[in-house]
Amino acid sequence: MKKDFVIGIFEDEEALIQSAKQLRDKNIEIDDFYTPFPVHGLDELLGIKRSMLPYVTFLAGAFGLALAMGMQVWMSAVDWPVVIGGKPFASIPAFIPVTFELTILFGAHTTVLAFFVINKLWPGKEVQLFDQEQTESKFIIAVDKTKASADEVSSILKSSGALEVKEAQQ
Amino acid sequence: MSAEEHVSALRVPLVTEDRTYKQISDDVLSTLEQKPSKAWIIAFLISASVLGIGFLTVAYQVGTGIGVWGLNKTIGWSWDITNFVFWVGIGHAGTLISAILLIFRQRWRTAINRSAEAMTIFAVACAGIYPLIHAGRPWLLYWIFPYPNTHGDLWVNFRSPLLWDVFAISTYLTVSLVFWYVGLIPDFANIRDRANTWLRKSIYGALSFGWNGSHKAWHHFEVLCLILAGLATPLVLSVHTIVSFDFATSVIPGWHTTIFPPYFVAGAIFSGFGMVLTLLIVARKVMNFENYITESHIEAMCKVVLLTGMMVGLAYGTEFFIAWYSANEYEQYAFINRATGPYWWAYWSMISCNVISPQFFWFKKLRTNMTFIFIISIFVNIGMWFERFVIITTSLHRDFLPSSWAMYSPTWVEVVTFIGTFGLFFTLFFLFIRFLPAIAVAEVKSVYKYARGNK
Helix, strand or coil: CCCEEEEEEECCHHHHHHHHHHHHHCCCCCCEEECCCCCCCHHHHHCCCCCCHHHHHHHHHHHHHHHHHHHHHHHHHHHCCCCCCCCCCCCHHHHHHHHHHHHHHHHHHHHHHHHHHHCCCCCCCCCCCCCCCCCCCCEEEEEEHHHCCHHHHHHHHHHCCCCEEEEEEC | CCCCCCCCCCCCCCCCCCCCHHHHHHHHHHHHHCCCCHHHHHHHHHHHHHHHHHHHHHHHHHHHCHHHCCCCCCCCCCHHHHHHHHHHHHHHHHHHHHHHHHHCCCHHHHHCHHHHHHHHHHHHHHHHHHHHHHCCCHHHHHHHCCCCCCCCCCCCCCCCHHHHHHHHHHHHHHHHHHHHHHHHHHHHHHHHHHCCCHHHHHHHHHHCCCCCCEHHHHHHHHHHHHHHHHHHHHHHHHHHHHHHHHHHCCCCCCCCCCCHHHHHHHHHHHHHHHHHHHHHHHHHHHCCCCCCCCHHHHHHHHHHHHHHHHHHHHHHHHHHHHHHHCCCHHHHHHHHHHHHCCCHHHHHHHHHHHHHHHHHHHCCCHHHCHHHHHHHHHHHHHHHHHHHHHHHHHHHHCCCCHHHCCCCCCCHHHHHHHHHHHHHHHHHHHHHHHHCCCCCHHHHHHCHHHHCCCC
């Protein structure tokens, strides 16, 4: 389903922030920003929640830890115990390095996968752009047309220094 | 990085010329949009040929067996593991720059993190070759993983540091690769959107995962980078710690010491920065990146080299002191033999390259002189190779029984294999600077206003 947006294109991030602040003062909801690099101070203006990713990392890391320790104890002490250097079958201190590495392995890779899933990014995905230069040098504010009056939004965007204001579908 | 943040006018700017965002992209990405230069083609062909010779040599030793190495009954480990540790160590600077400096909010890292991370991945790939060959039958290498098998489900030995290495190195390689790739995505999107050929647009389009710079995605992106940095920091410390366990958990005098983990980690960072300096001093010149990888970047790296060089020096001294203090004659002999025995030249090469040569970096004049730094960085690389050789070979060659004392020298197979790994490293590095953005464009833009200071 394509949605209609009013978009304003800006030359730098300061103009973008100023304009976004004016929109927010008028209680206009901003759908998203598109910038070539992460611009700080936009989270509040967008009203997004903190990223879920740290929880994913914690759970995946905890899973990796439990799996690694469980696997080593089961393989070395339960399934086929072998005496090696007279050490106990469940040599917990010697199992720490592998446990540590698998905690990191699971934590890191699961978090990256979760990042792709949350943002709906995948290899070869068709890109949707408002402007050809939005990944290089242009800064964009997109407002959902159904949630605000298009005229009001355009006039604020224009008066706050947008290079270009237009309506677009995405 | 709000633009209002105060930057002292006394600070040297991180980017030394005024640029627009578009120009930053032009500066970095134009190299991969133009036809390759003659110099690049020649350099690439040379490294690819060296790689090819290395490959044939590896094929020869796999076909014949590793008896073609110069090992003997006393010295069962030498060049193979020396070179393995050498390459793993080199990788560490990349993760240090991309992860630890990210956590410490060191913004100067943005210009060099991409190439340093690339170096990490390529160096770990070179390191990985050695266990592969050393296994003798590389096609059975999957035996090192605990998988359900038909040998009666006989499992791997989880108490062995060599097995810990398997987990440490595979985690390190894959996590570094993913961290690197995530950082590349916004830059791939930039290349895609400015591409003027269909081929470039579709390749980088596929690689960019449909990235469009949405702030919702950027928010997760920044959290993701911080998490990966937080995970990679203990990871990189653990990797060389575990590599040092290969020696420290044994009972060989000269290896069996608790100082090994921090000593190896400091050495790894030292050698890694040595290699980063070697590569970047040339790359910034050849690729016209002098406005991004500035003199102050190089200077900051020299300071890291100076610091870690002294840490390594302290470790050498501590080892000697503890050998004496332990009152254990075998331990004492191992160290006296290192410094004055038949391998004295290797020991003193190590000391002069690792402890003495970085001391020149106390002087600002010297640590801003590119030719001089380049020479010292080569010394650091050589010195750190010798460190591993000294630790491994001299500890083994005179064991408890004087009748089995022996000497070791490498055969041509070992020498050519080692040169071949340099071929692999440089082949990958040349492909990298040709086909990938060698500077993290989006990251440099994000610190650009800060980087230009009050201007």
